[in-house]
Amino acid sequence: EEQRPELPSHQLWYKDDLALMHIMVPFMNQVENMKCMDDDVFVCSWPKCGTTWVQTIVMYVMNDANLDKFGDKTIEDIFPMLELIDITGGTDIPDISAMPSPRLMKTHVPFKYLCEDIRERRKKPKIVYVTRNPKDAIVSFYHFDPLGFSIPGVTDPEYCKWTFSQYLNCFFHDATTFGSYWDHNLEFWERKDWDNILFLKYEDMLKDPRTHVVKIADFLGKKLTEEQIDTITTETSFTKMKSNNMVNYSFYNSVKLPQASPFIRKGRAGGWKTYFTVAESEKMDKIYEEKFRGTGLQHSFNV
Numbered sequence: 001e002e003q004r005p006e007l008p009s010h011q012l013w014y015k016d017d018l019a020l021m022h023i024m025v026p027f028m029n030q031v032e033n034m035k036c037m038d039d040d041v042f043v044c045s046w047p048k049c050g051t052t053w054v055q056t057i058v059m060y061v062m063n064d065a066n067l068d069k070f071g072d073k074t075i076e077d078i079f080p081m082l083e084l085i086d087i088t089g090g091t092d093i094p095d096i097s098a099m100p101s102p103r104l105m106k107t108h109v110p111f112k113y114l115c116e117d118i119r120e121r122r123k124k125p126k127i128v129y130v131t132r133n134p135k136d137a138i139v140s141f142y143h144f145d146p147l148g149f150s151i152p153g154v155t156d157p158e159y160c161k162w163t164f165s166q167y168l169n170c171f172f173h174d175a176t177t178f179g180s181y182w183d184h185n186l187e188f189w190e191r192k193d194w195d196n197i198l199f200l201k202y203e204d205m206l207k208d209p210r211t212h213v214v215k216i217a218d219f220l221g222k223k224l225t226e227e228q229i230d231t232i233t234t235e236t237s238f239t240k241m242k243s244n245n246m247v248n249y250s251f252y253n254s255v256k257l258p259q260a261s262p263f264i265r266k267g268r269a270g271g272w273k274t275y276f277t278v279a280e281s282e283k284m285d286k287i288y289e290e291k292f293r294g295t296g297l298q299h300s301f302n303v
């Protein structure tokens, strides 16, 4: 057994098992023990796999292709991340049972830490899961986590100087925030045929976004016109989302250092090639093969 690596000072091993940021821990009790409703909608993912894209499509679909009613609200208000509802570090934990239905919720927490209502299928909230090839996911996470998302007074300053190779090594030890990419994917993949789970792949979405808007609308039971589907496809394109302050996380700038890397960054597949050495890429391929062999789960690693 390899030794579990020490984490940077802003992270810990939650329940001796899952790498999380300290600031997420106070929210975990609610995440693990919440009560669900059948009309809840969750977007679940390992970080940087296309969560915000899917969330934005879901918001538009649920609101008939029009988000005007939300005014100045951002995606954080409308579609909170359960394990970090309040990024400003407030001590009051916002009560998600007070959210108006249908509740829209995002989480990166692995399946086994979701509430019992979901795991035991006592309720059937709609769950959209999105995955992405691990090479592009970790490159994206590198830009967000050590380089882009440094909260003054919270994030370990040494961490913000990490090289990609250091960060990738951390990934190989399941020690980036939210832990094992492999287990996270497999836990949802094994349940992809549940009628309340829709399993999507980022690269497929890139190839044919409109089809995925239709898929998501069908899954959520929303009947939309062709024109509404077109509007949603256009409004959730990379370029539109990048300049849309409701969803581009530019609002993070008020609580942290100006982002070194924008949240909506490249939006492509295959960008990993300029970050991985040949040896690193081969190591990833080998692990990928070991972990996913026989499961039927496959990703595209290119455009």
Ligand code: A3P
Pocket (backbone or CB within 6 Å): 045, 046, 047, 048, 049, 050, 051, 052, 053, 136, 139, 140, 141, 143, 236, 237, 238, 239, 241, 263, 264, 265, 266, 267, 268, 271
């Ligand atoms: P890159 O950093 O590779 O550009 P998440 O929302 O799960 O954190 O994922 C963020 C990644 O999704 C980023 O990847 C971001 O650019 C990409 N993304 C966000 N909106 C997108 C869109 N409309 N089309 C394509 N990619 C998008």
